[in-house]
Amino acid sequence: MPDPAIKTAVTPQASVTTSDVPLRADYISVRNFNFFYNGVHQVLFDLNLDIPERQVTAFIGPSGCGKSTLLRNINRMNDLIDGIRHEGDIFIDGHSIFDPDIEVISLRKRIGMVFQKSNPFPKSIYENIVYSLRVAGRHRKSELDEVVERSLHAAALWDEVKDRLHQSAFGLSGGQMQRLCIARAIANQPEIILMDEPCSALDPIATGKIEDLIHELKKQFTIVIVTHNMQQAARVSDRTAFFYLGKLIEYNSTEAIFMNPINSQTEAYVSGRFG
Amino acid sequence: MNSQLAQVHERRREIHRIERNQIGRINEQMRRLDLDRRYLENLSERTVAQQMQLDRIHERIAVLQSDFEPLAAQAAALRRQLVENRLEYSLATGQVRSITVGDLVHVYAPNQLHFLQRVVLFFQHIWSFLSEYPREANTEGGIWPAIFGTFIMTVLMSAAVTPFGVMAAIYLREYARQGLFVRAVRIAINNLAGVPSIVFGIFGLGFFVYFMGGNIDRIFFPRATEMGTPTFGTGGVLWASLTLALLTVPVVIVATEEALAAVSRGVREGSLACGASKWQTIQYLVLPAAAPGILTGLVLAMARGAGEVAPLILVGVVAFAPSLPVDGLFPFIHLERKFMHLGFHIYDLGFQSPDSEAAQPMVFATTLILILLVVALNLAAILIRNRLRRRYASQAF
Amino acid sequence: MKRFYQGELENLRTQLLVMAERTVTNISDALAALHGGDIQLAERVIKSDDVIDELEVAIDAEASRYIALRSPVASDVRLLIVIMKVSHDLERMADESTSISKRVIRLMESRHMLEMGMLPELSLQAVDLVREVVECLVGDDSGKAESLPMRDKEIDQMHRRNFQFFTEKVQGSPELASDYIDLIFISKAIERICDHATNIAEEIVYLLRGMDIRHTEKTKRANV
Numbered sequence: 001m002p003d004p005a006i007k008t009a010v011t012p013q014a015s016v017t018t019s020d021v022p023l024r025a026d027y028i029s030v031r032n033f034n035f036f037y038n039g040v041h042q043v044l045f046d047l048n049l050d051i052p053e054r055q056v057t058a059f060i061g062p063s064g065c066g067k068s069t070l071l072r073n074i075n076r077m078n079d080l081i082d083g084i085r086h087e088g089d090i091f092i093d094g095h096s097i098f099d100p101d102i103e104v105i106s107l108r109k110r111i112g113m114v115f116q117k118s119n120p121f122p123k124s125i126y127e128n129i130v131y132s133l134r135v136a137g138r139h140r141k142s143e144l145d146e147v148v149e150r151s152l153h154a155a156a157l158w159d160e161v162k163d164r165l166h167q168s169a170f171g172l173s174g175g176q177m178q179r180l181c182i183a184r185a186i187a188n189q190p191e192i193i194l195m196d197e198p199c200s201a202l203d204p205i206a207t208g209k210i211e212d213l214i215h216e217l218k219k220q221f222t223i224v225i226v227t228h229n230m231q232q233a234a235r236v237s238d239r240t241a242f243f244y245l246g247k248l249i250e251y252n253s254t255e256a257i258f259m260n261p262i263n264s265q266t267e268a269y270v271s272g273r274f275g
Numbered sequence: 276m277n278s279q280l281a282q283v284h285e286r287r288r289e290i291h292r293i294e295r296n297q298i299g300r301i302n303e304q305m306r307r308l309d310l311d312r313r314y315l316e317n318l319s320e321r322t323v324a325q326q327m328q329l330d331r332i333h334e335r336i337a338v339l340q341s342d343f344e345p346l347a348a349q350a351a352a353l354r355r356q357l358v359e360n361r362l363e364y365s366l367a368t369g370q371v372r373s374i375t376v377g378d379l380v381h382v383y384a385p386n387q388l389h390f391l392q393r394v395v396l397f398f399q400h401i402w403s404f405l406s407e408y409p410r411e412a413n414t415e416g417g418i419w420p421a422i423f424g425t426f427i428m429t430v431l432m433s434a435a436v437t438p439f440g441v442m443a444a445i446y447l448r449e450y451a452r453q454g455l456f457v458r459a460v461r462i463a464i465n466n467l468a469g470v471p472s473i474v475f476g477i478f479g480l481g482f483f484v485y486f487m488g489g490n491i492d493r494i495f496f497p498r499a500t501e502m503g504t505p506t507f508g509t510g511g512v513l514w515a516s517l518t519l520a521l522l523t524v525p526v527v528i529v530a531t532e533e534a535l536a537a538v539s540r541g542v543r544e545g546s547l548a549c550g551a552s553k554w555q556t557i558q559y560l561v562l563p564a565a566a567p568g569i570l571t572g573l574v575l576a577m578a579r580g581a582g583e584v585a586p587l588i589l590v591g592v593v594a595f596a597p598s599l600p601v602d603g604l605f606p607f608i609h610l611e612r613k614f615m616h617l618g619f620h621i622y623d624l625g626f627q628s629p630d631s632e633a634a635q636p637m638v639f640a641t642t643l644i645l646i647l648l649v650v651a652l653n654l655a656a657i658l659i660r661n662r663l664r665r666r667y668a669s670q671a672f
Numbered sequence: 673m674k675r676f677y678q679g680e681l682e683n684l685r686t687q688l689l690v691m692a693e694r695t696v697t698n699i700s701d702a703l704a705a706l707h708g709g710d711i712q713l714a715e716r717v718i719k720s721d722d723v724i725d726e727l728e729v730a731i732d733a734e735a736s737r738y739i740a741l742r743s744p745v746a747s748d749v750r751l752l753i754v755i756m757k758v759s760h761d762l763e764r765m766a767d768e769s770t771s772i773s774k775r776v777i778r779l780m781e782s783r784h785m786l787e788m789g790m791l792p793e794l795s796l797q798a799v800d801l802v803r804e805v806v807e808c809l810v811g812d813d814s815g816k817a818e819s820l821p822m823r824d825k826e827i828d829q830m831h832r833r834n835f836q837f838f839t840e841k842v843q844g845s846p847e848l849a850s851d852y853i854d855l856i857f858i859s860k861a862i863e864r865i866c867d868h869a870t871n872i873a874e875e876i877v878y879l880l881r882g883m884d885i886r887h888t889e890k891t892k893r894a895n896v
Contacts (some may be wrong), residue, residue, distance in 0.1 A: 075548060077544060077547070077548065080544075080547070082452065082453070105550055105551075105552055106550070108547065108548055108549070108550045109549075109550035111548075112548070112549075113544075113545075113548035115541055115544060115545060115548075117541050119539070119541030119542050119544070119545040120545075121542055121545065121546070121560055122542070122560070122563070122564055131546070131549050131551070131559070132549035132550055132551075134559075135546075135549060135550060135551035135552070135555045135559070136550060181545070184545075184549065185548070185549075188549070188550065208675055211675070211676070212675060212676045215676040215677075216676075231743045234740065234741040234742070234743070235677060235741060235742060235743075254741065255737055255740070255741065258740045258741055259736065259737065259740045259741075
């Protein structure tokens with residue numbers, strides 16, 4: 001069980017003042033994790049990995065390797081699917097996310113998520129961002145205004161949309177929409193941001209902006225990103241995990257994975273000679 | 276001539292006002308008092324209090340009677356005045372005929388009208404057809420009560436079918452575990468849409484009118500029921516609406532389910548990832564996004580319901596209703612009243628009228644109105660759907 | 673738009689410039705020690721060679737990391753290639769100045785009066801060439817860099833004359849043979865330093881213009 005002092009250190013508000021508290025190297029900790037669809041079809045095999053606090057960790061691997069499945073287990077998004085089953089455990093800051101005392105909704109409030117296809121709600125830009133506050137029952141206008149401005153600044157979108165906050169989010173470009181989704185994900189001050197191929201539908205310029213943004217956000221958030229784009233993983237991440245057929249093949253610093261991988265499958269994948 | 280006609284119209288309106296409003300109000304009170312009187316008189320023994328109540332009722336009836344008589348006399352006098360003057364006219368053949376002025380409705384000389392006047396007259400006729408009460412056993416006059424009856428029934432039906440259908444669809448699509456049972460329910464719903472409408476009428480008669488209406492009467496109107504004058508225990512606009520709501524609920528469920536299914540997974544996941552509960556997601560995002568689709572289903576259901584006749588015959592439609600389900604008498608909306616309906620009006624005019632030849636224009640005109648109504652509703656559904664498609668087409672879902 | 677990691681490339685270039693400055697200092701110090709007979713200066717040159725070696729290793733590591741993780745293209749990839757080559761050239765130049773310094777110390781210890789031939793002039797030319805190359809590197813001056821390889825011809829001729837002169841000295845006075853052989857090697861080392869400087873000049877042209885001027889007719893004729 002973790003030290004309570006460390007617990008307080010990871011809430012974003014506290015972290016600003018107590019920056020001398022060391023960051024956890026096992027902020028998200030996956031232990032002997034197995035995962036099954038339809039009760040029997042196993043997609044993740046005995047995974048063990050520690051994701052460090054306030055760094056970017058990339059999951060790479062060919063399609064169907066289970067990287068997205070693992071990501072979606074971290075905020076229990078997979079709960080939506082019928083017939084799933086897991087063994088082992090995932091800890092966030094020392095606490096099991098499968099603890100029956102933890103409500104899945106309160107878990108998800110601590111974890112922002114950005115999806116492959118940008119999915120703004122059919123509402124105004126403003127309402128998109130304050131959505132997570134509204135569903136948490138916070139409606140005070142001054143607070144919402146402040147959150148909108150802060151989140152849009154953090155998502156490097158404020159200057160582009162500040163004059164049309166109350167217009168539909170669908171008027172934005174693809175890259176802007178995705179940055180809006182990031183602003184939405186960080187609006188309620190989560191601790192972790194999960195990104196499921198956030199740039200796969202974007203052009204290189206928009207992708208570049210998102211990557212720069214990720215680089216900025218890691219000062220404040222622990223980021224886990226799933227990506228098909230190996231250059232992207234190399235550019236934005238501090239640590240990289242390579243998955244193949246539901247198994248964790250290699251997990252190391254991004255530098256080691258891309259310059260001197262230990263496993264020959266990793267080597268083949270990152271050098272594009274796979275399969 | 277024209278001033279006489281204007282006078283006739285004025286008198287008719289006066290008679291109408293007296294009969295419908297003042298006398299109507301007295302009649303309503305009389306009816307209630309009479310019910311109590313008959314109930315009390317029929318008791319084999321009466322307590323002192325009941326005897327006093329009976330006496331009081333007799334007194335009030337006498338008062339009302341005295342109010343009623345001058346009004347009735349006034350109305351009778353006006354009616355007499357109507358037949359005082361006669362109009363004599365000769366036909367082209369030279370024959371001379373006469374008619375009481377009171378029987379005249381319009382007088383005009385078609386051959387002397389110029390074009391604009393004809394156009395005005397044409398629209399005046401259409402307007403009077405739409406806005407007037409029927410005369411001469413429905414073969415003359417307008418169809419306003421039928422239009423209004425159809426309208427109020429459709430509104431009530433929508434009010435009943437929307438929450439019911441939408442909630443059922445939300446449960447089936449969002450909450451129920453997709454399995455054999457839900458599949459069976461869906462099949463049952465689709466079959467329900469194919470059940471002949473008369474079967475719904477019979478069900479409505481048995482369930483709503485006899486069972487529910489009967490029970491309501493027993494609990495709330497025991498005296499009237501004992502006297503053999505049921506209030507809710509007979510066909511009425513409420514039961515007709517509920518019967519049609521049952522008939523159209525599959526349409527709403529299917530449309531709503533489709534609309535819910537069309538709301539993208541991405542939006543739902545995005546909402547859940549923001550820490551929203553399932554119900555919050557449905558409430559804030561899924562329902563607003565599905566609203567146009569739900570509305571389309573509702574309009575289609577209305578179109579279907581507005582055109583139904585067979586079940587209505589069993590649960591409250593009549594060929595001629597003396598009063599509308601909504602009027603100036605407390606409580607203003609009378610859900611237990613029988614009502615008129617366009618579809619039944621056509622049937623009545625065409626097949627039940629003593630002189631079906633004479634009623635033919637009315638049949639055709641009423642049919643046209645009903646068809647236009649249904650077409651308009653379907654068009655509205657299409658327009659809503661297209662607007663919805665345009666609005667969501669640009670989204671990168 | 674400037675990407676977050678482009679700062680890393682700029683840092684890398686700055687590191688290279690630091691290495692270049694240090695190398696120039698080592699070369700001029702080694703030659704000053706030669707002509708001034710300053711053993712301490714020569715010893716300092718030998719010591720500071722380690723720093724330059726470390727810089728080369730660090731630059732290589734950072735450049736290959738950048739190539740692996742940032743997938744550079746166009747001028748970025750040329751810059752990285754040039755950085756790696758130039759750092760190698762600089763390291764070789766620093767090594768040559770170290771070997772000069774070692775020979776200077778040995779000559780000082782043997783305490784013989786020696787004739788220097790064209791060595792002073794050659795040294796001046798070499799230091800001048802190296803400085804100008806580094807200036808081109810700092811100032812992104814491709815025009816000047818293109819002109820520098822021509823000067824190598826002159827330096828080669830000076831070295832050849834030194835070689836002849838010292839060979840005669842060895843034959844004339846065999847007791848001073850080992851000292852004059854040292855001077856031959858020093859002359860050769862200076863000539864090698866200038867060769868590396870020429871390479872760097874060519875690499876600067878490649879970096880700035882994306883074209884390769886090595887082993888072309890122009891430079892070959894100049895080298896005859």
